[in-house]
Amino acid sequence: MRILAIETSCDDTCAAVLDGGGRLLSSVVSSQLIHADYQGVVPELASREHLRLIGPVLRRALAEASVDLADLTAVAVTSGPGLIGSLLVGLSLGKALAYGLGIPVIGVNHVEGHLVAAALAFGEERASPPFIGLVASGGHTEIVRVTEWGRWELLGATRDDAAGEAFDKVAKLLGLGFPGGAALGRASDAGRRDAYAFPRAWLDLDRGGLDLSFSGLKTAVKLFLDDRGWPERPASAAQRDAFVADVAASFQESVVEVLSRKLWKAAEVTGIGRIVVSGGVAANPRLRNLLDEGAEARGIELFLPPAHLCGDNAAMIGMVGLQRLRRGECSRYDLAAIPNLDDWDGSYVPIETIYPVG
Ligand code: KG4
Ligand code: ZN
Numbered sequence: 001m002r003i004l005a006i007e008t009s010c011d012d013t014c015a016a017v018l019d020g021g022g023r024l025l026s027s028v029v030s031s032q033l034i035h036a037d038y039q040g041v042v043p044e045l046a047s048r049e050h051l052r053l054i055g056p057v058l059r060r061a062l063a064e065a066s067v068d069l070a071d072l073t074a075v076a077v078t079s080g081p082g083l084i085g086s087l088l089v090g091l092s093l094g095k096a097l098a099y100g101l102g103i104p105v106i107g108v109n110h111v112e113g114h115l116v117a118a119a120l121a122f123g124e125e126r127a128s129p130p131f132i133g134l135v136a137s138g139g140h141t142e143i144v145r146v147t148e149w150g151r152w153e154l155l156g157a158t159r160d161d162a163a164g165e166a167f168d169k170v171a172k173l174l175g176l177g178f179p180g181g182a183a184l185g186r187a188s189d190a191g192r193r194d195a196y197a198f199p200r201a202w203l204d205l206d207r208g209g210l211d212l213s214f215s216g217l218k219t220a221v222k223l224f225l226d227d228r229g230w231p232e233r234p235a236s237a238a239q240r241d242a243f244v245a246d247v248a249a250s251f252q253e254s255v256v257e258v259l260s261r262k263l264w265k266a267a268e269v270t271g272i273g274r275i276v277v278s279g280g281v282a283a284n285p286r287l288r289n290l291l292d293e294g295a296e297a298r299g300i301e302l303f304l305p306p307a308h309l310c311g312d313n314a315a316m317i318g319m320v321g322l323q324r325l326r327r328g329e330c331s332r333y334d335l336a337a338i339p340n341l342d343d344w345d346g347s348y349v350p351i352e353t354i355y356p357v358g
Helices: 034-039 043-064 086-099 110-122 161-174 181-188 215-227 239-270 287-299 315-326
Strands: 001-006 012-017 024-030 075-078 105-109 131-136 141-148 151-157 274-278 300-301
Touching: 001 043, 001 086, 001 315, 012 043, 012 315, 024 034, 034 043, 034 151, 034 315, 043 086, 075 086, 075 110, 075 151, 075 315, 105 110, 105 287, 105 315, 110 131, 110 141, 110 274, 110 315, 131 215, 131 239, 141 239, 151 239, 151 315, 161 239, 181 239, 181 287, 215 239, 239 287, 239 300, 274 287
Parallel strands: 001 075, 075 105, 131 274, 274 300
Antiparallel strands: 001 012, 012 024, 131 141, 141 151
């Protein structure tokens, strides 16, 4: 069995090939650089870049896996949520390839993809349901309960900015570039986590509230910087570096403290002692340390995929596709892109209805 996976939901153009055992034969991720000039993802540019990059990325994924199109068993492709123009590039290609080759197409929910990233890294038996999942990226901050593969429910989500979006916006204020989450994380190494007391939006945590909010924090940092006369002050380079490090570390602490305490609460209220974390923000070293320590203290089994599987990639999409195939499920060839998570209905059809097996 050979599954081709395609992911183009935001600004990473990705393709991967997996075998029937969920082993990764290749995974190519091309992160679009064009958005750095605009300090944010420009949707129209993203879809044009996907058009330019998807051909070479796909060919490279096939070549690295030593697989021809004719060898493929199925195509798994992200059908939502994401930017509509970006989604359409990968989805149209995936559907056309599958239809042309006479093999099933499986439309995959991007969030579900992040939730199986740990299964790719640690094995489907170990990082397996039931578990609490946190997906924290530039576009998502969701806490979910996964009861079995393919069945998950939302326990809480951000009411405004995603965690990665907050990292990116504060990094931009501090002049750390875009996307600046990783740079902010590095800058924080030299800073004091308690230098400044930025707010934490607990949103009824004590009563089991699992929703999140990061836009107030971002605004608090902005007002604080304005108040300190940033970026004109402080004047000396050494003072500026120290200031940036302290702000970065204090801001980061606010985000990671809220994320981790929400996770412990989710584990407590559901009685589930296994946690899977994914999305670009899961690459943050301070978050990983805090989660490691907290999980150990609470006897919780924690799965943190390596950084390359936390960020957007097609391997995780292929893994969901494989799980669907094993259950005899696929999508119809007229599958549409679904930009919003709220609109996701998760309907799959038995493979036989569109594809004569055997
Ligand atoms: O999952 P991802 O690659 O794409 C989206 O679906 O958004 O996540 C990218 C996000 C960006 O906001 C980026 O700044 C953030 O993840 N990010 C980080 C780190 N590495 C990436 N945020 C904090 N610390 C990091 N080390
Ligand atoms: Zn993502």
